Amino acid sequence: MKRNVQVLLLLFLGVGLLHISLLTDLYLRYVREGLRPALIASGVLLIALGAVSAARDGFPFNRPRTDGAQDHDDGHGHSHAGGPKVAWLLYVPALTILFLAPPALGSYTASRDEAKAPKAPSSSSSGDSLFPALPDTGVVPMSLNDFSSRAVWDTDRTLKGRTVRLTGFVTPGRDGTWYVSRLVISCCAADAQVRKVRVHGASAPPADAWVTVTGTWHPTGKVGTDDASPALDVTAVRRVPAPKDPYHDMVTGPGGG
């Protein structure tokens, strides 16, 4: 890879990283929020490196080298004074994030995995209730995480008779069933885990639409065993705009409905 092409690549990649992390929130489709400073720093460093290289090596045309170090191929596929050929591949992600940022993972990924509830917060040896009682307000907004672990593992049935509100995107299931779902990531989209709650009593909005559903727990299977699965009898379904960070399964603030 010629040195001027390297400069171009460094600049593209640096600008691409700044584009998705500093100028827009696109990075949230791929990685966790905490990586933002690292991404910005990387973008700045790459641009600086590209700028220094442009000044030293000449840009857009290479300055002929005077120190006699010619671009030579040393027999393992790349010339050292030039640059490794494999680096051409970096143009793919660099241009992708600049011009063709792929969407966040959605119902396709969620539909391919079973709904699985995270285990109880700590070991149940003490016999105490692991799930604190829900706040005594009318409608309780909950994260899908909290709702599904209570629905599956909470033998004290703190959900019983309560009206809750959940927010997530629509994942169609078999035979017209559907789920309100979330993907939760801990580092990047490659480790996404599925949280989904089966919805009863309402017809399915289009796949991947973001909705807020209000309803009551629909007990399914024997609570406290792997048989149980989270489900909700829904009284209201409302379309909402997609959140900024699609992987952050949090309680949404009180809004109409």
Place this chain on the structure above:
Amino acid sequence: MHGDVEAEEAGGLRTAVRVSTLALVAGLPVVVLGGVAIVLRPDITAALDGRAVAAWRTVFTAIVIQGVPFLLLGTVVSATISAFVPAWVFTRVLPRNPALAVPVAGAAGAVLPGCECASVPVAGSLMRRGVPPAAALAFLLSAPAINPIVLVATYVAFPGNPWMVAARLIASLLTSVAMGWLWIRAGREEWLRLPKGPAGHTPGASRAEEFRVSLQHDFLHAGGFLVVGAAAAATFNVAVPHSVLRLFSDSLWLSLPMLGLLAVVLAVCSEADAFVAASLSGFSPTARLAFMVVGPMVDLKLIALQSGTFGRAFAVRFSSATWVVAMLCSTLVGWWLL
């Protein structure tokens, strides 16, 4: 004068021939693949509907983006070592005897905060600086597995189970030291295509210039291989539904190698793999430990990075040996502690 022009013309002709040969060599597979793609398009689109492709692109992009800062950190450290740290520092700090240097280097892995992308270029520059390969390899394996960030992530992912953290630390350290010693006994220099770096030390070039050239070269080189590894890992990630795994969770003897292989193909960052392991709730703790011990040491992304830095002959042998040793160590430690 006349001769010069002729030579130049001949050179021009040669370049033209070379370029067209290259274009042909590179173009032919594209044309063939394109033809196949056009003929089989209905089948391919049925198999991979547009949403699968979108998911693949997202996961691929995510792995690359997530790897770039750590790769950059690793190459900055390695370029600093190459340009500013004199070789005698390492010979003085490390015990002269390679067999003793291995555990020291393995334990030193705890200081490089980052995931596996960072450790490959650093290990390469350590070897260039005269550190015995066995010690550099022990560092390569232990750094992504036992640094504080990873251990804290493991503690958070397994609340109320500090033994998991201890088991991970011990099994990872054990594996890296065992691999270092194994290299002393059975490793061959010729497998290892020692990283040469941009030009070694060019006389006359300033330290800063040396730093820049080596940083740029290492980053672009390793970055290209990161892309290869990310593409492979994204393919498995999208092609293999996780629910398939549950078929194997019942048998301990099947689940252990299954999770060991899963760690290789998923190529989850070592800072995140504890959370993935925690979510594999159907599996025994020992199998989950194996997932966390293997992941930072052997995975598709790392194999690609290692074959870029040390050569394919090395990467294949080293990764398969590491996989076996890591499985043994985690079985042993899991049986003892978990």
